[in-house]
Amino acid sequence: MSESGDRIAVTGTPGTGKSTATALLADEYDVIHLNDLIQDDEDLWTERDPQRGSLVADLEAIADRLGDWSGVLDSHLAHRFAVDRVVVLRCAPETLERRLRERGAPPTKVAENAEAEALDVILSEAVAEHGLDRVYEIDGTERTPQEIAAGIRDVIEGRRDPSAGEVDFTDYL
Numbered sequence: 001m002s003e004s005g006d007r008i009a010v011t012g013t014p015g016t017g018k019s020t021a022t023a024l025l026a027d028e029y030d031v032i033h034l035n036d037l038i039q040d041d042e043d044l045w046t047e048r049d050p051q052r053g054s055l056v057a058d059l060e061a062i063a064d065r066l067g068d069w070s071g072v073l074d075s076h077l078a079h080r081f082a083v084d085r086v087v088v089l090r091c092a093p094e095t096l097e098r099r100l101r102e103r104g105a106p107p108t109k110v111a112e113n114a115e116a117e118a119l120d121v122i123l124s125e126a127v128a129e130h131g132l133d134r135v136y137e138i139d140g141t142e143r144t145p146q147e148i149a150a151g152i153r154d155v156i157e158g159r160r161d162p163s164a165g166e167v168d169f170t171d172y173l
């Protein structure tokens with residue numbers, strides 16, 4: 001069963017569908033969309049990355065700001081914080097490329113993220129940081145946002161076993 005104080009990270013390469021799926025859980029849990037928090041507060045980032053058009057997050061400042069939080073933290077950096085469980089949302093690199101292009105990401109960012117997804121970069125970081133028994137991989141490629149949200153809900157409520165390494169996107173490389 002879930003405990004009310006649980007901190008659930010929902011991480012994954014940009015474009016995997018984290019924000020869309022976690023938004024569907026907002027009526028049930030406190031959902032923090034870290035990107036929105038960072039965009040709205042210049043104390044939470046250190047510089048602008050001109051090549052990628054993104055902000056460089058200040059992890060310490062963010063941890064301070066989050067304080068004694070519980071709920072769902074949506075961010076490709078969510079696994080870098082002290083959390084109880086980590087959902088790593090995955091998406092086939094070819095699909096990810098299309099989604100990122102459609103949302104206007106620069107070509108360097110599209111290529112970088114698709115390759116990082118194929119190489120399991122965030123999954124590896126999550127396992128290294130939190131251990132295999134706290135990581136839950138969900139392949140969202142062929143799933144609707146509602147189905148992904150149901151998977152995250154299962155993690156929160158203790159109905160799903162940890163899993164990592166079941167997804168293999170190395171064909172892309």
Ligand code: ADP
Nearest residue numbers: 013014015016017018019020021099143144145
């Ligand atoms: P993230 O928060 O991981 O960066 P988003 O939730 O912003 O990803 O989704 C990236 C893009 O993919 C958006 O255009 C969104 O509409 C689309 N998308 C999100 N989830 C799905 C899904 N399950 N199936 C198809 N497209 C999706």
